[in-house]
Amino acid sequence: MVKNPLAGASYLLRGLALLTKPGLRPFVLIPLTINIIVFSLLIWLGVDQFEQLMDRFLPGDESWLAWLRWILWPLFAITLLLIIFYTFTVIANLIAAPFNGLLAEKVELHLGGKIPNQPTGAKQIVKDVVPSIVSELRKLLYFLLRAIPLLILFLIPGLNIVAPFLWMAFSAWFLAVEYGDYPMANHNLAFKQQHMRLKQARYSSLTFGAGLTLMMMVPILNFIAMPTAVAGATLFWHERLRHIEG
Template sequence: MRAVRDFTGGVGFFFEGLGWVARHGRWWLFGLIPALIAFAVYVIALVLLGTNASDLATFLTPFADTWSWREIFRGVVAVALVLGGLAVAVLTFTAVTLTIGDPFYERLSTEADPLESEDDQPWWRTLPRSIRDSLVTLFYMLLFTVPLFFLGFVPVVGQTVVPVLGALVSGFFMTVELTTLALERRGMARKERFALLRANKASALGFGVAVFVLFLVPFVAVIAMPAAVAGAALLVRNRLAPVA
């Protein structure tokens, strides 16, 4: 089936990106800098959330003060807050890292995907647009992932169907984020990028799901980020918008 072939081909582009950074070690190290900064920020935020989860749960549930089982209830709320924080970290790590490292990853993407002519603008001019596009992408992602989060508590379905759907949704939007650099360099606006990825959904899903699964492991996300950026550039160059 073509869809299966395109999906596995999308997965393959991540490994092509991995091979590219393995052959260009200095660019891998260069791409690690913003990923490490973002990782440090997330670790600090999650540690603060974890150490203050009980107090935050108490603050958020004043209506439970008179309940005999308030400690159990607030313990559940505290755990939910921590798990929610972890989920948000996984979903937003790519967007935040790309925003922090825009000038870094712009150069890395350019090296992996050289163009004779491109819509070349200084990174400080494109940064506001990148932040806006990332927020729009995050909004659409949350439209899908928030309902899936609550469906996760439904017996059987929540442990079988929902994780698969969650990986597909998150994977697609990761591809949206990671291919932005290469597609913007081709002068494509957000709506055009979304349309292109929808038209190549299987390839976009294959690449994004592979990245999403790897990014579930925190430090692996840091190490693999330069490979994901390079792989996205190669996906655009060789599959989505081939160079003539």
């Protein structure tokens, strides 16, 4: 059993290497392609609507307010990038949830693990769509119930000094909860059981989440952070969490 608490971050690097395996690539490329298409459509729609807004209130280059276009377009582009950065993970997880469970299964089988008998391939994806989305919404509720009190700390003098550190620690923990769910759910572990096992490997869970946080902050790299996290969390489960009683 791995006892080094910093091993949590190493699972991500090893998970990234696993994604290059031929048998795992389709489960990475399919949800990634879907997400790219969805965000491309959203970006196109946003740009089109903003352009119509500009044409309505700032028509033509001859308008005396035409110079505002040179200010508003860069501001719009920056805002759009920020929205994509902060919403990509949430939306991508909802879209890719069924594929993530299947990716976790394939990674575990590649590692020599065993999965309880269940439908495979397309049948499993269809079967898991509703439960996986419900699971994502449950994790989102778990996040909000704890994130809101932490955000309030930022407004309280004195306590706002420690609030950023508490927020970073909670974010790292939540990411471990988020992605640890996929391999453990494949073994029919309830949320409370998953939570208990992660608590028994608290420091490894935190370093796993902290490493993933850094990965998500790097442009382009954040697009493959999700499948990397699923593969890394499956390694975490296979080598450490499955040995914990509970």
